[in-house]
Amino acid sequence: MIGAAGGRRFLSSSSGAGWKRKSALLDRATQAGYGAEAAVMRDQEKEPYRFRKALRVPAERRGIEILNDPLYNKGTGFEEGERDRLGLRGLVPPAVLTMEQQLLKIMAAVRALPDDLSKHTYLTDLHDRNATLFHRVVVRHIEELAPLIYTPTVGRACQLFETMFRRPRGMYFTRNDVGHMAAMTANWPAKDVRVVVVTDGSRILGLGDLGSNGMGIPIGKLALYCAAGGIAPHRVLPVVVDVGTDNRELLEDPFYLGVREPRLTGDEYFAVVDEFVRAIYARWPDVLVQFEDFSSRVAKPLLDRYRDHRLCFNDDVQGTGATVVAGALAALRLQEQHLRDQTIVVCGAGSAGVGCANALYDAVVRGGGLSRDQAALNFHILDEKGLIARDGGDDWDDLTRDQQFFGSDFKHPNLVRGTSLVRVIETVKPTMLLGLTTVRGLFDREVVDAFSANCPLPRPILMPLSNPTANAEATAKQVYEWTDGKAIFASGSPFDPVTLDDGRTLVPSQCNNFFIFPGLGLGATLAKATRVSDAMLHAASLACAAAVTQQELDRGQVFPSVSRIRDVSKAVALAVIRAARDEGLNRLAPLPRDLDAYVTSKMYYPFYVPLYQSPYGS
């Protein structure tokens, strides 16, 4: 595979000398025939990149086979010399397009399509035939394309996965593969996988159990790892661990592509995941495994099983948690407030809700000034029955230890098990209200009015985080209209800016874990960290919050604009590497003196390099 690249050079943007070297190399690049690319890099992107002189294609791969490999294919982008060298003459149309021309063509085609699902399909096809161009297009137009290749459109794509299926991507490890998984990893062609995103399909976004059709999620997450986090496409592996499904419709659907059996549970379930985990780390010992969209029943138990001795994290529990902390810190910076003084109500006691509460609690304790017990009193968590509290209920023992943690010690007659959301709000007067329930419209007028009327902050902080858009607890328009534009709004799925009757236009933030996971993965793998610690996650939150510019804050945004996501990922990666070093978890030691330049140099940037045929094989 790729990796047998010729002499590599990289460039840094961090110092004057770096820029000089960069200019010199760009000049050489221009002379070497990269004119358009070099100009684009210099004038439009200012994107430091790794300059690869050439890439060797395995000798056995020629002509059509190169066109059929999305990692090598350039379509009409093959230059004349390459067409001769690689046996392509006559196999592609005569015109030679620059990457820029191809990009314009792709964007025109995407924009001409009538709906988001068709656009998703078009982009998936591009991904399948020319990965370099796909990622270039995504990098350049991330704000427009992230909602198409990722949340929210990816949710619909998962629901329709079987009918939309064209070409496999990633790997499936099923309950029927027990005993074979270690051998199966050898079927994946890439030697150097750095990041695996795995789901068991049991809780895809807020859409429930979609079984094997959940594959769309690891694929979408990893597309962002490449475009936003600078991990090269041949270093990522999307996975479904298919233990069956409890979705009756899928079980009865003749076209369902997964294992048509009820889900495994208990020890049998954990044995399958254990074997998968052992197999993955046996083939790729330094890989980072991101657990994604596992149901609350298993998400935390799996995390606890592996987190101390494997490089892994759960994106919904820890990634979303770290993202919410980042948003909270930025929202408080805007109002010159401290996190320790906030009263926080979290709706939803699944793994994501509890994960967010835990991450915020951890941030309060790290911030100092409150004892652990005092800090816990600032949190109130509700599940579908209402407030979680020890008093007044008979289901205390059925709750998990994590759920019980924030409900033990209220000394207020109103705060008993099952107290309604509005009553909780009127009693505790929260400053932050988070929704992780998947219940559309839960934050209705009554809730938002009560929240806004009782909130001691000038700007109440409201985060309906459930995905995709249709599951959001409230829309941006509703919240801004009901609070007269006062609320700070951040949602899991994107919403368009809202113009109020008085002419003010307000820009909602997207509080999505894509601000954390690509940079966390980049940092953790570059540091060769032995595990992902709470301190690394907290450092990621701080870096993300610090990346919000004053201009963005002034517009009411508490997350950076999505167009800057590569910069944010880099800042997150740097913070994660330093945090790993502080705890002695880095095996990349000592860290490079100019860490910034090092991370920059390691970030994949999609552009074509000349291909040569290797006489020696790959």
Ligand SMILES: O=C([O-])CC(=O)C(=O)O
């Ligand atoms: O995928 C997303 O957009 C965020 C996420 O992890 C989820 O909702 O499960």
Ligand SMILES: [Mg+2]
């Ligand atoms: Mg998720």
